[in-house]
Amino acid sequence: MNKSASTILIEESNYFLEVYLDPFNNRIRIDDYRGNTNLLLERAEELARKHQVEKLIMKARSEDFIHLYEKGLQPEAVVDRYFLGSDAHFFSKFYTVERKKSDHWITEDGMIHSIYQLDTAIDKPFPPKEYELKKADESCSEELSELYSKVFQIYPTPLHDPEYVRKTMKEGTIYYVFFQQGKIVSAASAEVNSFYKNAELTDCATLKEHRKYGLMKIILRDLEGELKRQGIFCAYSIARSLSFGMNAVLFQLGYKYRGRLMNNCYIYDKLENMNMWVKNLANC
CATH class of the missing domain: 3.40.630.30 (Gcn5-related N-acetyltransferase (GNAT))
Incomplete structure (x- = not known):
């Protein structure tokens, strides 16, 4: 195979x-x-x-x-x-x-507990003016692949290949990106299931030096708006269980923890557990 x-x-x-x-x-x-x-x-x-x-x-x-x-x-x-x-x-x-087997399960349980103590009344982030949010099209596929290659050594889907990115766009996946000085520095996508009316928010990546501006929260909010316009209210996201930052972002955006997938996929640098987060967009 x-x-x-x-x-x-x-x-x-x-x-x-x-x-x-x-x-x-x-x-x-x-x-x-x-x-x-x-x-x-x-x-x-x-x-x-x-x-x-x-x-x-x-x-x-x-x-x-x-x-x-x-x-x-x-x-x-x-x-x-x-x-x-x-x-x-x-x-x-x-x-x-x-x-x-999982060596990190208890640590990850503790992280979920800590995240649920966070304040959800977070002000909307306002990044510096040179950051520009756009919906990506096929012309962005090379740069998107480059971004994913820089952020993830290993990724469960071949996003390092621009052709694969183009293929997902043709199949209905929506990408939103932040540009800074003409370069993509942050991105995420919504993988839409048009038959069952749900979408997975995924492929979240921001270059390390741009993470302090809350770019991912803004991208995910805009993706949610796009989904609602398409009549899709079931949004979910699967985050690396060891990534406090990404899990915290989802919690603060109103997602609820719904379980953990053990040794689910190869991502970042190894086989990892993944947390499930779910949000009903009809309620917001």
């Missing part, structure tokens, strides 16, 4: 599966399904064995919650209103002892 990720659709007489094969992160994710849950889970496990992955993830509906427990999967996180207003439960199954 090569290192590029791909989505496959499996349609049988009594079930349907949409599966994201992710060899780089050594995992398989079931993004959508319907039909006979026993049979589709068997097929998912077959794929996990075939591709020798270490983790299987399933975005499950509330109705299947207990059944997935019986099948040996465990809940890790929830996204309120993900499926056109119904909750999605992120269940996982691990296939190696190493993938199920």
